[in-house]
Amino acid sequence: MLNYTVRRLAQxxxxxxxxxxxxxxxLRSLPGGPVSALLGDRATAETRRQLEIALxxxxxxxxxxxxxxxxxxxxxxxxxxxxxxxxxxxxxxVQRFPATVELAILALLLAVAAGIPLGYLAARRRGxxxxxxxxxxxxxxxxxxxxxxxxxLKFAFAVQLGWLPTxxxxxxxxxxxxxxxxxxxxxxxxxxxxxxxxxxxxxxxPALALSSIPFAVVFRITRGAVLDVLxxxxxxxxxxxxxxxxxxxxxxxxxxxxxxxxxxxxxxTGALLSGAVLTERVFALQGVGQALARGFELRDYAVLQxxxxxxxxxxxxxxxxxxxxxxxxxxxxxx
Amino acid sequence: xxxxxxxxxxxxxxxxxVAAVSLSACAASGRDGEGGAAGDGQRGGTLTFGAAGAxxxxxxxxxxxxxxxxxxxxxxxxxxxxxxxTAELGPELATGWSSSADGLTWTFPLRRGxxxxxxxxxxxxxxxxxxxxxxxxxxxxxxxxxxxYWSENFGGFADGVEPSLYDSCTAANPATAVIxxxxxxxxxxxxxxxxxxxxxxxxxLEQHDAxxxxxQGDGFSYPAYAREHPTGTGPFRFVGYDEANGTIxxxxxxxxxGETSKLDRLIFRIxxxxxxxxxxxxxxxxxxxxxxxxxxxxxLRDDGFNLRVRDPFNVLYLGITQKNNPAxxxxxxxxxxxxxxxxxxxxxxxLPDGAEVAKEFYPDTVPGYTEDVQEYPHDPERARQLxxxxxxxxxxxxxxxxxxxxxxxxxxxxxIFGAIREDLExxxxxxxPVSKPWNGGYLDDVDNARADLFLLGWTxxxxxxxxxxxxxxxxxxxxxxxxxxxWGQQLGTELQAADSEVDEQTRIGMYEELNRKLMAExxxxxxxxxxxxxxVVSEDVQGLVPSPLTAEEFGPVSISG
Numbered sequence: 003m004l005n006y007t008v009r010r011l012a013q014x015x016x017x018x019x020x021x022x023x024x025x026x027x028x029l030r031s032l033p034g035g036p037v038s039a040l041l042g043d044r045a046t047a048e049t050r051r052q053l054e055i056a057l058x059x060x061x062x063x064x065x066x067x068x069x070x071x072x073x074x075x076x077x078x079x080x081x082x083x084x085x086x087x088x089x090x091x092x093x094x095x096v097q098r099f100p101a102t103v104e105l106a107i108l109a110l111l112l113a114v115a116a117g118i119p120l121g122y123l124a125a126r127r128r129g130x131x132x133x134x135x136x137x138x139x140x141x142x143x144x145x146x147x148x149x150x151x152x153x154x155l156k157f158a159f160a161v162q163l164g165w166l167p168t169x170x171x172x173x174x175x176x177x178x179x180x181x182x183x184x185x186x187x188x189x190x191x192x193x194x195x196x197x198x199x200x201x202x203x204x205x206x207x208p209a210l211a212l213s214s215i216p217f218a219v220v221f222r223i224t225r226g227a228v229l230d231v232l233x234x235x236x237x238x239x240x241x242x243x244x245x246x247x248x249x250x251x252x253x254x255x256x257x258x259x260x261x262x263x264x265x266x267x268x269x270x271t272g273a274l275l276s277g278a279v280l281t282e283r284v285f286a287l288q289g290v291g292q293a294l295a296r297g298f299e300l301r302d303y304a305v306l307q308x309x310x311x312x313x314x315x316x317x318x319x320x321x322x323x324x325x326x327x328x329x330x331x332x333x334x335x336x337x
Numbered sequence: 338x339x340x341x342x343x344x345x346x347x348x349x350x351x352x353x354x355v356a357a358v359s360l361s362a363c364a365a366s367g368r369d370g371e372g373g374a375a376g377d378g379q380r381g382g383t384l385t386f387g388a389a390g391a392x393x394x395x396x397x398x399x400x401x402x403x404x405x406x407x408x409x410x411x412x413x414x415x416x417x418x419x420x421x422x423t424a425e426l427g428p429e430l431a432t433g434w435s436s437s438a439d440g441l442t443w444t445f446p447l448r449r450g451x452x453x454x455x456x457x458x459x460x461x462x463x464x465x466x467x468x469x470x471x472x473x474x475x476x477x478x479x480x481x482x483x484x485x486y487w488s489e490n491f492g493g494f495a496d497g498v499e500p501s502l503y504d505s506c507t508a509a510n511p512a513t514a515v516i517x518x519x520x521x522x523x524x525x526x527x528x529x530x531x532x533x534x535x536x537x538x539x540x541x542l543e544q545h546d547a548x549x550x551x552x553q554g555d556g557f558s559y560p561a562y563a564r565e566h567p568t569g570t571g572p573f574r575f576v577g578y579d580e581a582n583g584t585i586x587x588x589x590x591x592x593x594x595g596e597t598s599k600l601d602r603l604i605f606r607i608x609x610x611x612x613x614x615x616x617x618x619x620x621x622x623x624x625x626x627x628x629x630x631x632x633x634x635x636x637l638r639d640d641g642f643n644l645r646v647r648d649p650f651n652v653l654y655l656g657i658t659q660k661n662n663p664a665x666x667x668x669x670x671x672x673x674x675x676x677x678x679x680x681x682x683x684x685x686x687x688l689p690d691g692a693e694v695a696k697e698f699y700p701d702t703v704p705g706y707t708e709d710v711q712e713y714p715h716d717p718e719r720a721r722q723l724x725x726x727x728x729x730x731x732x733x734x735x736x737x738x739x740x741x742x743x744x745x746x747x748x749x750x751x752x753i754f755g756a757i758r759e760d761l762e763x764x765x766x767x768x769x770p771v772s773k774p775w776n777g778g779y780l781d782d783v784d785n786a787r788a789d790l791f792l793l794g795w796t797x798x799x800x801x802x803x804x805x806x807x808x809x810x811x812x813x814x815x816x817x818x819x820x821x822x823x824w825g826q827q828l829g830t831e832l833q834a835a836d837s838e839v840d841e842q843t844r845i846g847m848y849e850e851l852n853r854k855l856m857a858e859x860x861x862x863x864x865x866x867x868x869x870x871x872x873v874v875s876e877d878v879q880g881l882v883p884s885p886l887t888a889e890e891f892g893p894v895s896i897s898g
Contacts, residue, residue, distance in 0.1 A: 038779075098581070
């Protein structure tokens with residue numbers, strides 16, 4: 003297991019190295035650049051040239067990359083030119099990552115909390131109303147674009163009913179102590195329960211919207227996996243042995259059906275990150291998704307580089323954890 | 338029911354109860370701090386204003402973006418400012434101004450007893466310290482990406498590499514500052530109303546290392562002053578920027594020189610998406626926002642919001658680049674393009690209520706405007722005739738238009754482009770459309786004179802003709818590439834001469850003549866429209882005076898109920 007983990011981490015380093023080269027070259031081959039964002043529509047061709055020279059953007063891409071690497075090894079990943087000019091890309095990432103993680107975790111929790119039990123129940127009562135409703139609901143979850151669902155939820159529950167906030171991470175001007183950057187956690191750590199509740203309240207609608215696709219996928223995979231396992235000989239044998247329904251369900255059915263479900267949850271990390279770009283935009287959440295969208299709009303190279311590379315690292319890590327979890331769920335994998 | 342089932346049921350019930358209690362607690366707590374919660378109605382309370390983006394920084398000298406200036410205007414004041422609701426110059430920290438006969442020496446009597454937010458005195462020494470600070474910039478501080486407005490208006494710095502408009506500043510006495518210029522310009526002292534030239538506390542500037550801007554990687558890093566310690570004399574003082582939550586908080590400055598702010602706190606909340614800003618207003622989370630989409634104006638009015646339409650102080654034009662298409666150096670061809678456009682229909686169909694067809698390159702509130710210019714009514718036949726006379730009956734142009742942008746003068750570039758394209762094609766011009774994202778190649782191509790035709794515009798910084806036509810056509814290698822025409826250099830010289838004229842009436846006459854020539858003899862672009870941008874606030878907000886320069890001040894604003 004240790005060798006396997008080390009091998010996967012080495013692969014991760016290779017992925018990051020290759021990605022950084024490709025990303026660097028690709029971003030700089032896009033039309034436009036940070037000069038437009040820095041100077042706006044009031045610049046002349048001459049001031050553009052001056053700025054490009056001052057920032058070294060007139061140099062060949064490989065020279066720029068070598069300079070970038072030289073700085074990166076000292077922990078300097080560049081400075082934002084658009085998302086928050088003057089801030090280091092690293093500080094922007096560190097500041098915004100908790101917002102996205104809070105959102106993704108809550109969305110995933112909602113998806114898993116609803117998707118697994120409903121998928122299981124739908125499989126056990128195949129063809130029943132719950133099964134039919136669940137299948138239909140999961141189809142809608144996959145088919146409706148996240149941003150559209152986000153708009154609908156927001157319009158209904160925030161604008162019309164006023165039950166939940168329309169945007170932001172916390173009410174403007176709230177007296178809240180920042181500790182970790184995870185607002186809900188910070189509120190709990192500092193016992194500022196109103197701040198924690200306020201942050202949680204701001205997360206509900208975005209997390210619901212973001213959970214739609216993972217919920218649909220988890221539901222369908224759980225349902226399919228449970229149906230497969232229910233048809234297995236060892237389940238019939240277990241019933242024949244007279245084991246209780248609870249034991250069969252826990253020890254044989256759910257445990258064996260969980261492998262594809264856990265794999266799916268890992269793969270959903272990517273979907274959550276891409277969904278966060280749209281969800282954060284709709285709900286004005288200051289997360290990395292919004293930084294990514296704004297970074298593209300403003301050609302903020304430094305922010306784009308760090309966010310995309312970090313997203314790749316997170317994706318690979320989560321899937322590594324998923325692989326490692328197989329061993330816990332299925333003893334056969336340990337051998 | 339087995340014991341284990343009972344236990345699980347109890348656990349689930351407890352969990353649901355905890356969740357319900359927490360959510361209701363959240364709901365209650367959330368309401369407590371909502372934007373717009375008022376103190377005692379007319380005085381007190383917090384106003385939360387939706388901002389479209391984050392300010393670049395809080396030191397206005399290094400800024401040129403609207404979001405920085407919106408915040409800066411509440412924290413800082415200049416020697417001069419704009420009269421509320423107009424683009425007219427008025428006193429601010431100076432009680433007035435006068436110039437010597439040669440127009441080179443300007444005397445500013447100052448208000449007495451004014452304090453910066455850090456408690457230090459505002460006086461003539463502080464004025465000169467500010468000007469010396471701006472003039473003595475070195476390294477990255479001289480880069481136009483940072484000191485854009487200084488470079489654009491004053492030119493060079495103390496190192497003398499480029500000539501500078503600024504010569505010196507002297508404190509004649511604590512209440513009188515004297516500024517000397519190296520040449521005469523009609524835009525002085527109006528340019529001092531720009532937020533970039535606001536007065537900042539010399540003590541705070543020094544204490545927080547304000548000049549320490551550095552080029553780093555692909556961008557610039559800013560010192561602590563610009564991020565955490567902006568210190569001015571304005572009605573609000575800076576409290577903090579919560580980047581993680583996207584909010585900037587200001588508080589009333591109790592030592593303000595005049596009537597102190599009615600609001601206790603002013604919060605700018607960053608909501609990049611325009612629809613999200615509207616919904617936040619409708620939900621009562623913010624109390625106002627700028628530049629609502631014209632398509633939403635009526636809905637907002639119907640919903641009871643106070644939508645205020647500003648006087649237009651901008652221009653949208655059809656840019657013509659003479660560099661790549663030789664046909665465009667012929668005046669008849671450029672006039673044909675002007676005749677081809679149905680600007681009346683364009684203004685009524687693609688621009689907001691209150692937009693006007695532009696007769697020239699700036700609105701009628703700017704000195705030198707004249708009705709007596711050649712006009713180009715919609716006349717496709719005349720356009721065809723001119724093209725034929727010029728030997729260009731089959732003119733083909735690359736027409737650039739931007740995506741991913743909305744500007745006060747150009748709310749929906751696609752619909753504007755579509756209308757103009759139809760007009761041009763109806764006059765026999767073949768249009769090759771080229772669309773690019775605003776920051777993704779459009780500005781780059783336009784500024785480097787790669788387009789034949791393009792859509793662009795300008796919102797005035799202050800009330801001076803030079804801020805419009807001097808900026809557009811002063812240089813011959815600009816996006817219009819007027820050096821391709823024999824009059825290009827002459828136009829630059831004429832603009833310089835008008836700007837350098839000491840006598841105001843003579844100067845205005847020179848600009849009127851320039852406007853006549855621009856429209857009849859040069860026509861380097863085709864002015865299209867002046868559009869009024871709007872600002873919207875809830876009905877609880879009183880005292881907001883819309884500014885044509887989008888320079889609203891929140892000091893006199895109050896919020897009730």
